[in-house]
Amino acid sequence: MHRRLPRALLGAVLLWGCGGKPPPGTNTPPAAADLTPPTVSFTSPREAWRLGAYQQVRLEGTAADDTGVERLTWRFNDGETRVLESTESEGGRAFALEVTPRPGNNTLVVRAEDATGHVAEASVSFHFGTLVSAGGLHGGAVRDGRLYTWGQNAQGQLGLGDTTPRSTPVLVAELSRVASIAINSNTSLAVLEDGTVWTWGANASGQLGLGTPPVEGQPRTPDTQPRNRPTQVPGLTDAVAGALGFSHALVLKADGTVVAFGKNNNGQLGDGTTTDRDYPVPVRGLTEVVKLAGGSQQSVALTRDGTVWAWGNNNFGNLGQGTEDSVAHPEPVRVPGLSSVVDIASGRDHVLALHEDGTVSAWGLNASGQVGNGESGSGFEVRAPVKVVGLTDVVAVYANSNFGLALKADGTLWGFGQNFNGQLGNGQSGSEHQAHPLADKAVVGLSELRDAAAGSTFGLGLRRDGQLFGWGWNSTGSLGNDTLQNNWSFPEPVVVKLP
Template sequence: MNTKRNILGKSLIFVLFFGFASFCKAKEADSSALALLGLGLNQSTISGTLTDGAGNPIPNASLEIATSASVRNTGSRALSTTSDVGSWQLALGAGSYEIQVKDANGKLLGTFKLSSAENLEPSIEDISHLTDTIFLVSLANQREVGSKFEILSPKDGSIVKTYDLPLNIKTSDSLTCHVLQNKTDKGNFSAGKGELTSSVSIKPLLGANKIQVHCTNEAGVSAKKTILTYFGNRISAGGSHSGYVVNGNLYTWGRNNFGQLGTGTSTGDLTNPNITKLSTISNVVSIGFNQNSSIAITDDGSVWTWGANAVGQLGMGNIGDLQAAATDAGPRNPPRKVPGITNAVMAVYGFDHALVLKSDGTVVAFGSNSVGQLGNGTGGAGTYSSSPVNVIGLPSDVIQVIGGSEHSAALTKSGDVYVWGRDQYGNLGDGTVGTATEVTSTPKKVSTLSGITHIANGRDHLLALKNDGTVYAWGLAASGQLGIGGSGSPAPVPTPTVVTGLYNVVSVWANGTQSFAILNDGTVKGWGANSSGNLGTGLTTPAKIYTPGDIVVGVKDIQYFGCGALHNFAILKSGSLYGWGWNFKGSIGRSDLQETWAATTPIFLTIPQ
């Protein structure tokens, strides 16, 4: 039951709970609890919550009996003030009441009338004066509606991997649903009985996302469900350095010979096995490390870079003052803002080039362009751009970008994959194998792929997850990184090929010559190079694994990977962080393991406060 009226420009949702579970009389109420209200027994307890139209609680609002000749007052003087979460409780004797609702400043928000009589349930007499969009439901009915819809995705507590957030809801009733994202209205959609709908697709916001879904059935009964997700790459690894984002703070560790840790200093081949919070950058929401360079996005959508810059991969428009020799550089290479980039939502490094996806779906790039990996229509041996350039020829609905040794790739919302740059190992996925110097300077669509939801790449191989849970791989295969079987050093595969025996996959990950897949049951499969224990099997043999196998022993429920060249990290659903693989220069992040060449099983990492 609802009515609409605009009072004080507010949209209120006024939920009433009569009795303790539904519309009923609280005859057995505890006298001490009621005494707090100055009331006696044999009265009807009415409780509920007060929120605005966005679902936010209205605290410190008062509910009181109006002085009106039209109301037969029986001596009750019920009064309640809403709590910090908008909850309230009234206890009334027999009679009819006009209840006024006022905000903390005494301004009238609305009124309603109700009746209470001995041995009868309370009843609403008049709701014509309620404010815009009112719901009067029992707790039992609200729970019933809540049980009839389920948010299938995104999962509560998940980390979003692409610039797309489709909302999938399953319902056993006909519902009209309203969606809020971080208190911002994202519109309505209808879900039919037994229907699985994804008609609402939201663009995730950088950092934390609170998604609220309010659903109402045909009888006007409403319920709300809330999920929390995070958009941004919180863990990343390069050649031998690593980083992790916690509450806007960036922690780094490992090798620092090019200042890639972001501390602002570099002393020769400095090693820092201790996880250290940076004071040189704040409000970080996403990072991308590779080789000896680092990139980050802050919560305002700006891009910051630091580390090696020999071919302009920091995007600063110059080289001399940033790429001085480590012996005479002194304090250098703290994170610096890349000029000319705003509204960034994703930033990654290849080996010596960077790709940045912006909120409007466009992509910019900077760094090495020796085989056209910047995608701006130019390229050739020794060429580079130290300032961001636009990638040309991509559709406007790009949701993910990745970079390899000298190739780049993009995924669109429509499920298509585009690749450009190096094709020496069949990287382009078009059935041909190019030469080491051949230039592909604009994106080319991989025509044999469709329905792709997530992509990943290593040095020169690529993975694509299809919407049916299968995975395709192509490119360099010498270490078994394609997962399609073989022995020795297989030849490159220039056409996307189904990975052997892999089903129900929800995400794919790669770097170097190793590959990983997370399945929908929380298990993980891995394949490729393993000589440094980088697959986490507990062994360094076999050195190559050609088909997906059980890896990362000893941990469960991995939801996100950070893959380096030979060392890796995983964030568990519990929020715990683990690392394993090659520990060169302290890249795993445990000072007590400094003399350990490699960790063949996952090691728990503690993040200092």
């Protein structure tokens, strides 16, 4: 026999079953505690990525939590913490932002918080600047803001206070917080994180930029003495990058303008004259520059809109104008037919331009196949940009003397041009040049490279784990390994002995 519940008790039961409060004295199962913190991950850029051009970096990622992300904030380098906008996405909240890098290492931190108060942080770091560079017979590498140099030192280009060559890398103790380096011929340049510029080595044309600007009516002696220790270039405190030609220097400032100093016989300083300058002078008409490159007597600039500008020597079609001549060109001119360029490099008298689609264009002297169009020899100059044969998926380009190197997205390195001393690193050397990259002729055994450099007759490759390699002509310690025979070719990579 069933008994009917009293109306008041029946109402309480119904209310409790529909989500109301339980009647007095009734036990309620506790709600499950939220013990899981959010997660934050980055999809780009890759950790320890190296940025070669001075432009905004887009960072993307997602934040997720089992109960929902309540708040996202971000902090870039030493800046203030800010709210990070995000949108709903599969698996959480998607975020994206663009930041302007500073010279050297950069770090972005994203913090996520859920409704319970659990927090999680993730960070990604990348480097803006050149980490390895190579000249005539000396090289340099930056590790944790400290600079190491090795090789020939007759002009004091190692910055060690003497002219003694070194067959293994030595710390340049006077410099710290080094963001970027440029080495060419017998001269060296460093840009520090604070925007100052330091130079040392050969200075016969004033390419160290250490002179004092002239004062009208007063006598003046140009500063052309070599330096065997780093010396600060006066008046430059807002530099972000630098480049060296054979006897001239280019410096990119934070506002996108350029100054130059050194030899100027072909107008390679871009100041409208052919007068050598031992102090920085503005390059005419250039703004929004993001990358610079120097050759024997020509200069090249990449601007934010993806166009390329060149000035100086044009004996071999160096300026990419479709012509060649022996007339000085002391002001920048745009290279026609080029767009969407993201990186540039210059050899002695040829130029490389990387497009955002991963292909490469080139022009200039082609005696050794350094333009990469499949031809080579005297009279095969290329006066306007042509595509390098067989190159795709490239992320950076390098050049010096009569050869070039292309770094692919998978971290492998591919060379073309002169290979007499094994500077292409493909296991071969001798009189046979390589007129374009070959499918089976990458730099032997190297992958996961972060940066690379081309010297006059040798190459360098920096792997993402910090290990450095060199190949090509070893003379006076140029490959940074004291177990190697002097004045000998090594066409496959060997370890550079960083301390």
